[in-house]
Amino acid sequence: MTNATAHINEESRVVLSARGLRRDFGGFTAVRDVDLDVHHARVHALIGPNGAGKTTVFNLLTKFLQPSAGTINLLGTDITRTPPDKVARMGLVRSFQISAVFPHLTVLDNVRVALQRPNGLAHQFWRPLAALDTLNERAEQLLASVGLAKERDIVAADLSYGRKRVLEIATTLALDPKVLLLDEPMAGMGQEDVSVIADLIREVARTRAVLMVEHNLSVVANICHHVTVLQRGEILAEGNYETVSNDPRVRVAYMGTEEA
């Protein structure tokens, strides 16, 4: 095998897949027959109108919800019956909303706390912060890599909304995920912050898979290699952004018309 071939294989490797995923809530089926392949080093968007089932799919993949039917495979291991904490330790990590950031700790301490639970476990929380000093170097590297070095001593509560989201991503990266799930990372942001986070997501996806739910379609167009469109719990269309955005069924689902 040539190096070029090895590179292509590495790039196209499926790291997370679902087959026939289904979730019922009582008599209501929120997710039905969903097949998904998430690739290493690619940004994959999950889009769809409100109530399409995007959050439910995220909850199923991270095992916060148990599927009613179907299978999920992470890095070659069937995780359909695996509990969520173990799935996180295996490398599938969801970026939590801002509440995951400790508002009264500095930026640096937030990352140090995240680094000392590399397996997603919080059992060492009682340790005094001073005991985390050995993690300083890694924390500083991580902050530099996401562009937060200058804000290291700022208390998280004093950061702007956009910078808090960057810190949130940094604390998630501290867990060194192989597959990163981002839940509407651009929600509530101004255009400047959107560009910064978009660049950051592109960068972090160079060495891991990213699956993101996102309503901002220009972001999806700019940074996502692959798009899956959900509607009423089922896959309506998939492919690159150009393919799905030109699909008449997607236009109807989003705008109620086939016209552009």
Ligand SMILES: Nc1ncnc2c1ncn2[C@@H]1O[C@H](COP(=O)(O)OP(=O)(O)OP(=O)(O)O)[C@@H](O)[C@H]1O
């Ligand atoms: N725990 C639950 N019990 C009952 N129904 C639920 C539950 N969770 C979700 N649903 C329903 O499943 C459907 C899909 O919801 P979901 O939140 O996954 O959609 P979504 O695509 O994430 O929507 P949004 O873009 O508005 O966040 C909705 O009709 C919702 O009401």
